[in-house]
Each structure stands twice: as structure tokens, then as C-alpha cells.
Amino acid sequence: MTTAKTEKDIKIDPDYLQSLLRRVVSSQNLQLLSWNCSPLGENKEESSVYRVSCIALDNDRKQNYTMILKILKPDPMRNQINHYYYWKREALVYRSGILNQLPLGIKAPLCYTVEEHPDENVSIWLEDIAIENVQSEWSFKHMCKISYLLGKYNGAYITGTTLPTESFLCHNWMRSWVEVCAAYAKPIEEQKVIWDSCLIDFNGKSSMWELYRINRDRVNSLLETLELLPRVFAHQDVHWDNIFIEQLNGNDSLIAIDWQFASISGVGEELGRMFGYALLKKKVPVNKVAEYKEELFLNYMQGLRDKGWDGNFKLARFGFTATASLRFIMVIDKMLSNLEVDDKINQKEKSSHQLLVAQILLDLAEESWNLRSQIL
Template sequence: MSLEASTLWTHAPDTEQLRRVLQRMLESDDLALLTWNSHPIGSQHPNPVTGGVYRFRGMAGLPGCTASWSVILKVSVRDPERDHPSHYNYWKREALIYQSGLLGRLPDRIRAPRCYGVEERPDGSIWLWLEDMEHLRQADWSLTSMEAAAFIAGRFNGAYLCGLPLPEPSFLRYSWMGSWVSVCEAYACGLAEQDDAWTAAAQLPSGWQAALSSIRSRYRESMGDKGHLLEALERLPRVFVHQDLWPPNLYFPEEGGHTDALHIIDWQFAGISGIGEELGRFYGLYLSKAASHGLQPPKDRLLEQYLKGLRKAGWNGDERLVRFGLNASAGLRIVMVLPKLLNAIAGLEGGGFRCLDKAEKLRHTALELLNCLEEASQLLHELWPGEAGGQS
């Protein structure tokens, strides 16, 4: 469900409402709203609970001067399927986080946009008025940028292992990965377990058939540990996480500024998770981009930087815990990627193979995720012997 621009214009803020937002933003009660305009920004396929993101610009009159301004309006819409705090995509979570004031108490060098207002609307939606990060430098997909983000993520997570209290609100204490896996499996309708889903391999080159047979076998074996992996993630040292670190949500200081600070937007998935999970989701998102550009998955390099960040924060615990969090949370993405791969194969037509390129990229991603799952299972046996699948 999404809120079309025309709907926003029907319920657009009146000038007095916008003036109040600007009073908070510009810290002046003596303010006149001179001009303003707005336009939608962001993805054409937003989060289902995001009814739109809009940039408002204009001029304001202040005592003795005028000032230009810009502010972001993010609309959150109620969704019956995502209306409980235990859901990884609980529709009210970001609004509640901003209302709690938590994002004003983040560790050093981590910043969220300032919030200038949280408004519950008559139609049941929530409007978030947020600081515009347009003046900052958005992260890109380069390895340099990704390594910098991994280091800062380590410092961010590590702060909660070294004295910074974990946030208390109940809407942050849920199993993100457990909820996400459950939702993905429901949407996939057990496709990867259905024999018929694999029959399309017959029309592929022989090398592909062998590869898919291996993927199928490894997937079935790895999924035997799924429940144990999810349980073990809940045993890891707990940290506050953003859980959606990828370039569209990450901003570095202005060009020429330090890269050891990070501004992060979109806190919809934030919560309490295990050490390394933040990096696992980060790496899982990066994998699809790496596959699209024929890049070598840089897991070890990102892990090295994340660990450096943890050490910088003062954490000197068992590195295997971090590796487990990374590999388990990244590897479990297979429940989403493998159905996409099977659907791409099913879409191949005759000798045209119009979906073959997409399938090839998904195959590379699936193989790397299986590598992660297998490493996570090995670490599971090392860290918690006797509790993993196949143990007596």
C-alpha cells in the first residue's frame, strides 16, 4: 500500500502547520513563511509501510534577514500485516523511536536526522518531519565506502558492549531475523522444497544442471540447522542496531571531511540484535550488488573493518561470536534468494534465455550465502557443542 502524491496534495500541510515545523527547525518563534514547494523523492518501490517521502523547500523571514530551508516529510501508513511490534517491519517503529528521543543519544560519530515533529493524522497515518541530509555525501557501492561504513558500524554496535546502556522500549526487543525469515518463507510458499520447482533445470546447459543439483543438496542440508541458527543468534551479546545499512541510507560528512563519522537515515528496522548481525545484513545486501558487477564478495575485508570498530569501542571478546552473527544472518537470506533464483529459471523461454543473466547473478549470490550458512553451522558446533542439529 502506498500514498500517491495526489493523496498528499489533498492532505497537504497548511501554512501554519509548516510554519510550526520551521520554528522548531530554525529555532525561532518570530518567523514568517514566505514561499514553499515540495516534490516526492526516494524509491519508486518503497517499503510497504512508507506512504511516501517528500522534500519541502522554501524561504522564511527571520528578524532582520531571510533564510532558505529544506525539510523531509516521511509518511508512515498503517498496515494490518505489520501492526505488531514483533514484526520486523512494524509500521509505527520509526515514529516511536523518534518520539522516544533515543536517536539523540547515539554513540559518538553516529548521527540520525533531527526530528522536528511526529504527527498522527486523521486518516491514521503518521507524518515524520525530519532533517534533510542533502548537504552530505551519500555513500556509494565502492569497497572503500563499504569498508568505512563497516568500521563505523562496529564502533556503533560495540559501544553497547562497553558501557552504553541498551535502549529499553519493548518495540525494539524482538527477533528481527526470526520475523524476517518467517515472512520470507510465507511469501515463498515453500517453493525451494517443491520438487517441481527444480524441473525447469532440464532446459538449462548441463553445467547449470550440475550447479543447481549441488545448490539444492547444500540448501537442504543447511536448512536442517535453521532453527538452531536462529536460536543461537538470540544468545549472542546484545547490541542496538540499525539493521538496514546500505548506501541509500548512509551519509558521510561533506567532501573533504572525516570518514569516521556516519549519518544514518531510515530507522524503521532498528532493534536489539546479536553482535555481528548488523554486518551480516549489510553484507547480504552488498552481495546482490557485487554479483551484478562481477565483483569478488569482500566478506573478510568487511569483517576486518567491523572488528576494528568493535576493538576501537573497547570490546575484546571472542571473534567467533562476530563471525557467527555475520554468517548466520547473511546466510539465512537464502530463504529469499533461492525462490528468486527458481522463479528466474522458470521464466526462461525456449532458447532465448531472457532471464539467464538474472539467474546467473542469483546463482552466484546463492552460492555465497550457502558458504555463509555452512560456516555458521560449523561455528554453531564450536560455540555451542551438543545443541546444534545432528548432535547427540
């Protein structure tokens, strides 16, 4: 039996790998001949992902098999079960089996096993889904499809599908995320100094600072209202690397990977997270933001309605706008940090985009504040 690893730090016991393959393919005669391990994406401090490719002899025939190995690394800063990014959550989600009970129209990779190691790392062995064969481009049309399918997925839980009750799921995801962002942000007094020194670059946007200050004071009230919305089981990390569309029996269906943010959240939050991130990453053009915002929400609402939810649409609208808007806490601090560096000219283009995004997010915060008074 030979081993051809491309990552010298990955130690896999060949006997273990063979026994795992035998369980996966239901063949006790399978003999592992060779295997190699190739990284997928960049290794991160918190996790790394690999494709493990195997050649095995099964009933005198050579067969090729692949699996995905995701390794989670312990982090004392993310060791609280109510942290939005609790380091061990994804392993617990897969091991619990709750992803095998997702409603029709969304699926996750099969989990073959979860291993805990003496060094406290946790390995998740997963089905290798051929995502290159499914739709992953993030055009406007594609995002509308995703929004509709997210509405159906979320809608299933507010029309009868039982919510998972496992304690390791985050029940105050947005609150935790906001608290972490606020902890990393500069104090507002320091932000004001940078803002005032750069007003000339902002074309005199002094009124925007006042809008920012007002909405900083409203954050806790927005979070409290989010926590009163109808609850759904949410993925909470919907973007182009994690969510894909496949055709099943002529119908669009979601494939979702990376469940580290799995949570019990309010209706609309899932879409708000997707929209805010896509806006920051230029998947939503700032000059077309109104069109994207309305169409994505209409598609999400249609998904909710098609699952039978006849509740007040303003609840979902608040979940969407409030969640997207709360990204302003991070965006404005990043923008000001960029402008604080000495070479402001090279930072100006990047900061200009962040400024436009911040203005959109603050406008969304205003909309959500007005909605809040209507739904309470």
C-alpha cells in the same frame, strides 16, 4: 501566503508549518511566505518522503529553510510490534528520543516532531541533511570504512553504553524476517520440481540442492544461536541509500537515515545484513567475494576492538556469516520463480547471478553451522 505543491495529495496546513518553523529556528517573528513540496525517491505503498522548501520572512530578511517530511502508512500486515517491519516503528523511534543518545561516531537526523493523523497516517518531520556533500559511493574502500564504523557503533553497546529498552524495538529481527520470507516462498516440494526441470541450465548442480535442503533444516538452530549473541542496538538496513560518511574533526563518522528496522540484535548481524544485500545487488562482485568477506569482517572486528571489546571473535563471525547466509531463503525462491516463467532464456542471465549468490550464501551457511558448534 502562497503554496506551490508538486504533490497534490500532500496537505500541509500553512499555519502549522509556520508554527513548526518558528520552533525549529527559535524565532516567534518568522512569517511563512511560500512553500513547496517535492518527492524524494519513489513513493512506496508503506511510506513516502518529501523535501519541504520554505521561504520565510524573519526580522525583515527573507530566509530559505528545508525540512524532510516522511509519511508512514498503516499496514495491517505489519501491525505487530515484533514484526521486523512494524509500520509505525520509525515514528516511535524518533519520538522516543533514543536517536539523540547514539554513541559517538554515528548520528541520525534531528526529529522536529511526529504527527498522527485521523486517517492513521503518521508524519515525521526531520532535519534535512545535505547527504550530497558526504561520502556515499560504495567502493571496496568505502565499504571497509563503513564496516569499521559499524563495528565501533555496535561495540559501544557491548562495552558499556546502555541498550535502549523501548518495547517497540524488534528483539528478534532476523527471526521475523526469515518467517516472512518463508511464508512467501513456494513449498520446498514445488521448488524441487522447478529445480529438477532446470538442472540443465544449472550445469548439473544437483549437489547444491542437497546443501539447500540441509540448510533449510538448520534455519531455526541458526536463529536460536543468533539470539544468544551479545546484544547491540542495530540499524539493520545498512546500504548506499541509508548510510553515509562525514568528516568530523578529522575523523570519519556515520550518518544513518531510515530507522524503520531498528532492533536489538546480535553482534555481527548488522554487517551480515549489509554484506548479503550488497552481494545480491552486485555491490560485492561474486568473483571477489572472498576478499570482500574477509576484509569487511576484519574492519568490523577492528571497530569492535577499538571500542574495547575483547570477546571471542567467533561470536561476531557467527553473527556475520549466519545473518548473511539466511538470505538464501529469499534468493533461491526468487531464482526459481524467475525460472518458472515461460520465457526462460530472458530470465537466464538474472537467474545465473542469483544462482552464484545462492551458492555463496549456502557456503556461508556451512561456515556458520561449523562456527555454531565452536561457540555453544
